[in-house]
Amino acid sequence: MRIVQKFGGTSVGSLERIRATAKIIQGELNNGVEVAVVVSAMSGETNRLLAMAQEMSSAPSPRELDALVATGEQVTAALLAIELNELGISAYSFSGGQAGFTTEGNHAKARIKDVKSEHLIQHMIKGEVPVVTGFQGVDEAGNITTLGRGGSDTSAVALAVAVQADCCDIYTDVDGIYTTDPRIEPKAAKMDSISYEEMLEFASLGAKVLQTRSVELAMRYDMPIHLRSSFNLIQGTRVSKEDSNMERAEISGVAYNRDEAKVTIKGIPDQPGIAASVFGPVAEADINVDVIVQNVSEDGFTDLTFTVPRHDFAATMTLLDSLCVSMHAKEVRGDNTVAKVSIIGVGMRSHTGVAKKMFDVLAQENINIQMITTSEVKVTVVLEEKYVELAVRSLHQAFGLAQEG
Amino acid sequence: MRIVQKFGGTSVGSLERIRATAKIIQGELNNGVEVAVVVSAMSGETNRLLAMAQEMSSAPSPRELDALVATGEQVTAALLAIELNELGISAYSFSGGQAGFTTEGNHAKARIKDVKSEHLIQHMIKGEVPVVTGFQGVDEAGNITTLGRGGSDTSAVALAVAVQADCCDIYTDVDGIYTTDPRIEPKAAKMDSISYEEMLEFASLGAKVLQTRSVELAMRYDMPIHLRSSFNLIQGTRVSKEDSNMERAEISGVAYNRDEAKVTIKGIPDQPGIAASVFGPVAEADINVDVIVQNVSEDGFTDLTFTVPRHDFAATMTLLDSLCVSMHAKEVRGDNTVAKVSIIGVGMRSHTGVAKKMFDVLAQENINIQMITTSEVKVTVVLEEKYVELAVRSLHQAFGLAQEG
Numbered sequence: 001m002r003i004v005q006k007f008g009g010t011s012v013g014s015l016e017r018i019r020a021t022a023k024i025i026q027g028e029l030n031n032g033v034e035v036a037v038v039v040s041a042m043s044g045e046t047n048r049l050l051a052m053a054q055e056m057s058s059a060p061s062p063r064e065l066d067a068l069v070a071t072g073e074q075v076t077a078a079l080l081a082i083e084l085n086e087l088g089i090s091a092y093s094f095s096g097g098q099a100g101f102t103t104e105g106n107h108a109k110a111r112i113k114d115v116k117s118e119h120l121i122q123h124m125i126k127g128e129v130p131v132v133t134g135f136q137g138v139d140e141a142g143n144i145t146t147l148g149r150g151g152s153d154t155s156a157v158a159l160a161v162a163v164q165a166d167c168c169d170i171y172t173d174v175d176g177i178y179t180t181d182p183r184i185e186p187k188a189a190k191m192d193s194i195s196y197e198e199m200l201e202f203a204s205l206g207a208k209v210l211q212t213r214s215v216e217l218a219m220r221y222d223m224p225i226h227l228r229s230s231f232n233l234i235q236g237t238r239v240s241k242e243d244s245n246m247e248r249a250e251i252s253g254v255a256y257n258r259d260e261a262k263v264t265i266k267g268i269p270d271q272p273g274i275a276a277s278v279f280g281p282v283a284e285a286d287i288n289v290d291v292i293v294q295n296v297s298e299d300g301f302t303d304l305t306f307t308v309p310r311h312d313f314a315a316t317m318t319l320l321d322s323l324c325v326s327m328h329a330k331e332v333r334g335d336n337t338v339a340k341v342s343i344i345g346v347g348m349r350s351h352t353g354v355a356k357k358m359f360d361v362l363a364q365e366n367i368n369i370q371m372i373t374t375s376e377v378k379v380t381v382v383l384e385e386k387y388v389e390l391a392v393r394s395l396h397q398a399f400g401l402a403q404e405g
Numbered sequence: 406m407r408i409v410q411k412f413g414g415t416s417v418g419s420l421e422r423i424r425a426t427a428k429i430i431q432g433e434l435n436n437g438v439e440v441a442v443v444v445s446a447m448s449g450e451t452n453r454l455l456a457m458a459q460e461m462s463s464a465p466s467p468r469e470l471d472a473l474v475a476t477g478e479q480v481t482a483a484l485l486a487i488e489l490n491e492l493g494i495s496a497y498s499f500s501g502g503q504a505g506f507t508t509e510g511n512h513a514k515a516r517i518k519d520v521k522s523e524h525l526i527q528h529m530i531k532g533e534v535p536v537v538t539g540f541q542g543v544d545e546a547g548n549i550t551t552l553g554r555g556g557s558d559t560s561a562v563a564l565a566v567a568v569q570a571d572c573c574d575i576y577t578d579v580d581g582i583y584t585t586d587p588r589i590e591p592k593a594a595k596m597d598s599i600s601y602e603e604m605l606e607f608a609s610l611g612a613k614v615l616q617t618r619s620v621e622l623a624m625r626y627d628m629p630i631h632l633r634s635s636f637n638l639i640q641g642t643r644v645s646k647e648d649s650n651m652e653r654a655e656i657s658g659v660a661y662n663r664d665e666a667k668v669t670i671k672g673i674p675d676q677p678g679i680a681a682s683v684f685g686p687v688a689e690a691d692i693n694v695d696v697i698v699q700n701v702s703e704d705g706f707t708d709l710t711f712t713v714p715r716h717d718f719a720a721t722m723t724l725l726d727s728l729c730v731s732m733h734a735k736e737v738r739g740d741n742t743v744a745k746v747s748i749i750g751v752g753m754r755s756h757t758g759v760a761k762k763m764f765d766v767l768a769q770e771n772i773n774i775q776m777i778t779t780s781e782v783k784v785t786v787v788l789e790e791k792y793v794e795l796a797v798r799s800l801h802q803a804f805g806l807a808q809e810g
Contacts, residue, residue, distance in 0.1 A: 015457060015460055015461060018461070019461075049480065052420060052480075052484060053483070053484065053487055055420050056420060056423070056424075056484055056487045056488045056491060057487050057488070057490065057491045060487040060490070061486065061487060061490050063497065063498075064483045064484075064486045064487045064490070064497075064498055065483070065487075067479060067482070067483040067486075067498050067500075068479070068480060068483035068484065068487075070479075071476035071479050071480055074472060074473070074475075074476045074479075075454065075457075075473060075476055077472070078458070078469045078470070078472040078473035079457060079458065079461055079469075079473065081466065081469045081472075082458055082461045082462050082465040082466060082469045082470075082473075083461045083462070085462065085465070085466050085469070086461060086462045092468065092469075093468075093469055093472050095472075095549075098547055098548075142503055143503075144500075
């Protein structure tokens with residue numbers, strides 16, 4: 001058995017937490033498991049370093065920012081190796097470059113190109129622990145690069161693939177993935193397992209426990225992820241390939257996202273190329289469009305509605321106001337008090353009528369659905385934000401997700 | 406004109422000081438000088454990192470300590486590069502490894518093997534500034550190594566040699582080298598220039614402004630050092646090859662060191678190999694012996710006296726007590742209230758009677774000389790610590806070093 005264990009910022013946020021983390025690693029070694037570790041910076045450290053850079057410059061060089069913040073994980077890795085030594089375990093810290101992570105050259109959001117970690121396997125089979133800095137690598141020219149915030153999860157999965165691990169354990173400060181947000185629905189249940197596809201939908205809906213990139217990577221190489229807490233010994237949620245033999249419930253969970261705003265351009269003269277002329281400028285402004293609905297054309301005019309992150313609402317409205325003029329459209333309307341609610345589950349592939357059941361449940365509660373979008377394993381509706389809690393609880397109940405007892 | 410500028414911990418001890426440092430670099434660039442920079446960690450940072458390691462382990466792994474503390478200079482280098490960018494200057498930070506520093510593998514006190522910095526010259530000739538972390542490199546296997554405390558000076562001189570600089574400017578918090586300690590003799594004068602040999606003697610006597618290793622390296626490659634303050638624009642002290650045409654004063658300066666203790670083994674049966682049987686065990690105990698005097702043998706017995714650093718006094722006495730028994734010597738005596746006073750100067754090569762003049766001056770003040778040792782450019786006496794100030798002032802006066810006015 002060989003695993004990669006990844007510990008996030010709160011799991012290594014103090015010397016005391018680093019000691020607790022070393023004990024977790026020791027536990028696996030005592031079970032005969034071969035272990036490599038990926039660490040984040042101590043919580044708060046990256047922000048401390050960035051604050052210094054911001055004090056020097058309002059637009060610091062991305063190359064230098066990467067060199068600066070990369071020190072955060074280096075400190076954690078060395079301290080954890082020292083603590084493992086203290087427990088009698090041979091351990092060696094490795095920076096991203098030393099661990100064999102080569103990335104593209106785009107600083108602060110580099111993508112991993114290659115992970116050459118054969119030398120780490122040599123340590124692991126001897127019972128030694130390589131402690132690798134997450135979130136970073138070097139480009140072909142040897143410059144230090146970072147993968148962007150949260151990239152440590154991606155580092156961990158990539159390392160797990162490179163050292164041919166059986167599983168990538170991602171330790172965080174939550175117990176796992178829940179059927180929905182326990183702050184809204186106290187009966188929310190922790191899921192024992194979830195498929196990559198479902199996890200991707202949860203992650204893209206803003207479940208902050210796992211980065212989308214890391215799940216995509218895990219899915220591509222079929223690397224199971226065990227998402228669990230470093231603050232207790234409870235089994236977490238296992239993210240893996242869909243088990244086709246398993247009897248699936250209609251849906252696995254209910255997710256929501258309040259960070260939504262809706263904009264509509266009304267009365268656009270209906271011609272080919274409308275979408276391009278709207279979404280081109282929007283993409284150039286680095287605004288991330290999510291749900292899109294284009295209404296049936298009436299009398300040669302059409303309405304186009306889409307959602308954007310709420311913090312981009314003002315910028316989007318400004319942009320559309322000028323587009324409205326150039327496209328000879330009638331008007332632009334916006335609403336930044338909407339939210340998304342989604343039901344997610346691979347079970348909906350085999351169960352028919354799942355979407356209809358969702359709409360029925362919401363109708364019974366007199367909740368108006370403003371927009372609908374679906375994927376193979378998800379149905380999402382956009383609704384007024386004030387209905388979020390009611391919608392989530394009703395759906396959680398109606399689809400039988402509530403925890404027993 | 407091409408130079409390497411090195412800035413120590415106090416010169417980069419805060420964001421404000423880093424800004425001031427960037428201005429100094431800008432000043433050189435504006436004069437058309439090509440510049441590479443070597444930086445230390447922000448003052449206090451190395452100790453902060455070491456304290457964390459010490460809290461984890463009483464004997465942390467040297468490899469991990471090096472990986473840990475190396476982050477200190479990385480942070481400074483990135484911040485300084487960012488600040489230089491802010492002034493409109495292209496600058497790039499480089500870790501020791503990135504800058505081409507290869508060292509031996511002995512952590513925490515690695516010696517530089519090679520500096521391959523051709524790629525830095527390419528930046529310099531374009532008016533760009535490489536900002537290199539001092540004090541560190543990588544060994545042949547790619548492990549991060551450090552050169553030991555103060556190694557940044559050595560890094561700077563080595564880099565100056567590698568990029569074929571005309572001079573290595575070492576910025577610190579003092580104005581230069583003084584004829585003696587101004588706290589003892591207010592008339593002490595700053596020296597405009599000093600030879601490598603003299604600087605070596607000053608450094609070995611504990612003048613903390615320049616590390617002995619860096620001066621040795623500068624002497625070997627004839628790389629002039631300009632030692633100066635980053636807190637003002639005053640010219641400092643230039644350390645370079647002795648100028649044979651120059652009329653030299655008898656001596657250049659008076660140095661002292663209070664960190665001394667004296668031990669004597671009395672009545673050792675006089676046989677070949679005495680010195681080896683004493684200094685072998687002392688060296689094994691990692692105790693640094695300085696001045697040694699062996700008295701003329703009387704009736705087949707001899708006395709051996711030597712000095713050690715004061716913090717090694719207790720350990721030395723314990724060691725000698727047991728050696729005394731095994732060597733059948735009579736007794737061991739110790740005195741940890743002695744000090745060394747030295748006169749230094751290449752001028753004593755051409756001036757005769759310098760040592761005699763020193764002894765006369767001390768005799769006139771009724772200061773008893775306990776031990777004497779000489780080199781080509783230095784005469785050192787060991788005396789009771791309470792006489793240090795009087796001896797320094799008398800010698801400084803008698804050799805005409807006092808600053809005019």
